[in-house]
Amino acid sequence: MSVSRAIADKPDLATGKATRVRWFIVFMLFMVTTLNYADRATLSIAGTSLQRDLNLNPVTMGYVFSAFAWAYVIGQIPGGWLLDRFGSKKVYAYSIFFWSFFTLLQGFIGVFNAATAVIVLFILRFMVGLSESPAFPANSRISASWFPTAERGRAAAIFNSSQYFATVLFAPIMGWITASFGWQYVFIFMGTLGVIIAGIWLKSIHSPREHPRINEAELHHIETGGGLVDIDQYVKVKEDSGPKWGYMKQLLKSRMLLGIYIAQYCITTLTYFFLTWFPVYLVQERGMSILEAGFVASLPAICGFGGGILGGMFSDSLLKRGFSLTVARKTPIVIGMILSCAMIICNYAETEWVVVSIMALAFFGKGFGALGWAVVSDTSPKEIAGLSGGLFNTFGNIAGITTPIIIGYIVNKTGSFNGALVFVAANAFVAILCYLLVVGPIKRFELKKQA
Template structure:
């Protein structure tokens, strides 16, 4: 009788699967930065060529975001996530078999095309399986796991490399995605009502979310995307923060080695290398929780997200500038770590805004934001060596450019309103 009166908690299973996928997503993505010296040595790649490899992934990831999210809106996350996770796992393994610049670039491009469908379909899944009040916290938990997956990847890669080659490391990590995809397909259903673990009370709790079920549109809603102010501002904001954030997972080890004179083989250095992602994960979680509490007091979730967004972006830029002033390398890394923390305070709000602005088109809106953001990341991959050459090998000036992009992102958050509705 109790189960008939109280909502079941099956919906939280989707958060568990999202958390695991976020971890796998970032392990597969970040491991190449730690394997970079071995890859460059074995394949004979210079820094500019390695920048092309980094950007091949990011470019594909950006280009396939909207198609990946749109397919989730049309077919549902169950079918789409099975296919994209299996696809990117194949090319994670294939990375370990690359033999020159061309083959490595192709593998990373196709890997990025597969990973592009991940987070937009998580957002789509949440929009159907969770009531609106739980969106921000669920996104915060997911991004916490994703960031921490990336933060601990350097240590994980160092440990795995102690047993196998860098090539076999990619093959091992690919297996994680295959296992996830099979388990997810067996457990998940696009409609919560079709899951045997969801009782009538939980279905009633999710009644409002049922309007976000997949189907009902045949093409990508470009006109709606391009004429909704908050969508355009979310695009620019995500472009700016992704430009900076990709520095942490691509060129950070090089910066630590050359500018901060740190030994990249040292365990403590590997821990510091993951600090922006580790603290960023905490920022993701707190961003979702704090916005919800601020909204309870002010009555406006949109205003709470806007406040956290503006303050977070300005603080993130300030921490980068502070890092350039630090003579002690540990203090410099702590400053960059807290830049990652403040960067990610706004993440749950941004993804939550995509879900609510998009409604039934949550996958397309989320994908569009992530697409434009990763174009910024792709630019960052090739811009760092270019800026270094332009600015007389000055790492400080490269970081000043990064800090300025946070100012632009802060301006965007002043005008983002998650109460906008794309369908209207």
């Protein structure tokens, strides 16, 4: 289908200056991903009060924190296949609705006795993780469809930086709700908000060729710049077919992709430290109140948000200045991970403002180097973009299982978070080694056709 043919039904948009609908699309991705991360963080904000009410030790709390990630990892490959099979719009809408519904239900676990409540909480967190599993592969798939290569770094950085904006916006709100009304109302508030946003998503999102407000000039800009505007047409999957395991084997045999996957596991270790144990660290290790922790946690997150936007802009600017895609993507990742390693210095800091400043630097670095999803959009085979993103996110979010549990054991054994910070910083260093020594040139992976 030609560009002109695609807009034949909307002649009023066929001429003139290019529209900028793609930036509204990335705003929607930013909004739903902010909700995504806020719902993941509900337990960390409410965690100290909940831990006290249910009498949980650090090891048990670590396992409860990990419940989300067990399901999130399990759901990545099926979630990616569902995206390739049914398209991003519908699958994402169902995803938002169900993760919000299961978040809302967590507000009612207080009706059970302590032992039963822990089990029910684990199950509900598990269901939130399963429901969220298509989200980031969908983000990658939508950005690959709506953005040319030269703008994809900024697009990915914008929606990925929402993990920090979620903390900036919602940590103070959730901290206030916990302190004023109780931890139960955090889940009820966030769940209700998500159900509303699911409806907004359905009304707002379309593929590039089907969007009622895009004009020929913008569609041409996206398509000629490398945007996969026909991504839903690359795979014609039969109703009784499932994930193409032979293609997955090809992905796993690629040194470039395997290096990217392992690096993402290490980078996501930092993410899950900040999402799970960081507010608890502020309360238990640094003696802050829950309300203080909610507000203080937002300060480093502001730096992470800024770092995320700047990292994407810096990467795209390197491309425009003539640097290769490899240099443009790797440089901010390496710089960001080096800055993240600074969190170890907190082990030697005594005053709160020094700790917050160092964590702000680490957050900034984490955001600046968070270009993994841009790399996935650049490297995924166009035939299985959803499945490729799902595999990438599977590797990354195994860290969501291991990080809370390992830190729980470290804190329980040592009575301190010092070892935990060393563990997290070591993962940032391994990510640097992966991108410098393993990944090699970054380019789109070409599948070998299966018989």
